[in-house]
Amino acid sequence: MITYLIKMSILNSKINYTAVEECKIFIRPIRDVIEIIGGKWKLPILTALSFKDHRFKELEKRISGITPKMLSKELKDLEMNNFVHREVSETSLVMVTYSLTEYGKSLDNLLVLMRDWGINHRKKMTSTYR
Amino acid sequence: MITYLIKMSILNSKINYTAVEECKIFIRPIRDVIEIIGGKWKLPILTALSFKDHRFKELEKRISGITPKMLSKELKDLEMNNFVHREVSETSLVMVTYSLTEYGKSLDNLLVLMRDWGINHRKKMTSTYR
DNA sequence: CGGCATCCCTAATGATACTG
DNA sequence: CAGTATCATTAGGGATGCCG
Numbered sequence: 001m002i003t004y005l006i007k008m009s010i011l012n013s014k015i016n017y018t019a020v021e022e023c024k025i026f027i028r029p030i031r032d033v034i035e036i037i038g039g040k041w042k043l044p045i046l047t048a049l050s051f052k053d054h055r056f057k058e059l060e061k062r063i064s065g066i067t068p069k070m071l072s073k074e075l076k077d078l079e080m081n082n083f084v085h086r087e088v089s090e091t092s093l094v095m096v097t098y099s100l101t102e103y104g105k106s107l108d109n110l111l112v113l114m115r116d117w118g119i120n121h122r123k124k125m126t127s128t129y130r
Numbered sequence: 131m132i133t134y135l136i137k138m139s140i141l142n143s144k145i146n147y148t149a150v151e152e153c154k155i156f157i158r159p160i161r162d163v164i165e166i167i168g169g170k171w172k173l174p175i176l177t178a179l180s181f182k183d184h185r186f187k188e189l190e191k192r193i194s195g196i197t198p199k200m201l202s203k204e205l206k207d208l209e210m211n212n213f214v215h216r217e218v219s220e221t222s223l224v225m226v227t228y229s230l231t232e233y234g235k236s237l238d239n240l241l242v243l244m245r246d247w248g249i250n251h252r253k254k255m256t257s258t259y260r
Numbered sequence: 261c262g263g264c265a266t267c268c269c270t271a272a273t274g275a276t277a278c279t280g
Numbered sequence: 281c282a283g284t285a286t287c288a289t290t291a292g293g294g295a296t297g298c299c300g
Contacts, residue, residue, distance in 0.1 A: 008242070009238055009242060010177065010180065010238050010241045010242055010245065011176060011177070011180040011230065011234065011235050011237060011238040011241065012180070012235050012238045026173070026177060026241070026245055027173045027174065027177070028248070028252075029244070029245045029246075029247070029248025029249045029251075029252060030167070030173060030241060030244045030245050030248055031173075031248075032248040032251060032252060033244045033247055033248045033251070034164055034167075034168050034244075036251070037160070037164075038164050038168060039292090040292095040293080043156070043157045043160060043161075044157065046141060047140065047141065047156060047157070050140065050141040050142070055261085055262085056261075056262050056263075057261065057262075060262095065294095067293085067294065067295075067296095068262075068263060068264085069263085069264075069265090069293085069294080069295095070292095070293070070294085071263090072262080072263060072264080073293095081251070081255070082254075082255075088262095093261055093262095094261050094262060094263090094300085095261075095262090096261080096262060096263090100141065103254075104141065105141050105142050107141060108139055108140050108141040108142045110243060110244065110247050111140045111141065111156070111160060112138070112139060112140055113240060113243055114159070114160045114163045114240065114244075115140065115156055115159045115160050116159075117159070117163055117240050118158070118159025118160055118161075118162040118163045119159045121159075121162060121163070121166070121211070122159060122162060124212075124233075125211070125212075169272095170273080185281080185282085186281070186282050186283070187281065187282075190282095195274095197273085197274060197275075197276095198282075198283060198284085199273085199274080199275095199283085199284075199285090200272095200273070200274080201283090202282080202283060202284080203273095218282095223281055223282095224280085224281050224282060224283090225281070225282085226281080226282060226283090261300100262299105262300095263298105263299085263300095264297105264298080264299080264300105265296105265297085265298080265299095266295100266296085266297085266298100267294105267295085267296085267297105268293100268294080268295080268296100269292105269293090269294080269295100270291105270292090270293090270294100271290100271291095271292090271293100272289105272290085272291085272292095273288105273289080273290080273291095274287100274288080274289070274290090275286100275287085275288075275289090276285100276286085276287085276288100277284100277285085277286080277287100278283105278284080278285075278286095279282100279283085279284075279285095280281100280282095280283090280284100
């Protein structure tokens, strides 16, 4: 029988595992993270919202190059994951305001770690090859 | 004049920043990370190599669904980033062995954090919507 | 204003066959 | 065995225009 063991570590442990484990236990949650913050526009949107709440049009103007279609799609994704709050207030015109949720802000810790790792990696790569 | 300030935090600080800052300082390194471990096959390859060194054909068999073309490409990427070491030894047949480098193993810390965040997020999402 | 619907294009991946 | 070459497919976005 195959023994199913959960590794606390992913790459440093010598515990055997099956292809199933490889996929489900380690990879899926990491993929989730990548899906959540990956793509071309998720991070620009999140950082924009971290500064202040934005209306749809404001975001569109601030994030240069984004189309309303993509903005709409990405905002929906972020809202579905509870990172972004969407609030409609009908004055005379339709007005929709997007804001970061507390949960959205809690992404920050992870983002900082990823950023620092990335900065370090880039340093390493550029210093190695010259 | 616009003041250029580096935020230690990404989403929790109220310091203003320009679109340039948004892109270059925070987003690019995070994108780097995503590019390095993203894609369909990078993580399966890394986890496979973490267990033991593999030859090309072994990886191809172990990682179900991958084509030699993709395997070759992904291995090249990983090698370029210094995560994977490629060693050719000519016995009677051509034999190429791939292994994780120490630097590749150092990815582990970050992967564990991402995984744990992802697991937690998935829990949160499934408990919320039922 | 805040979006959706439609068409379109390219880059990434897959399938298959082949080579040193 | 360890890949490469070629063709076929697809999905992620862009461009544009329209609607409540």
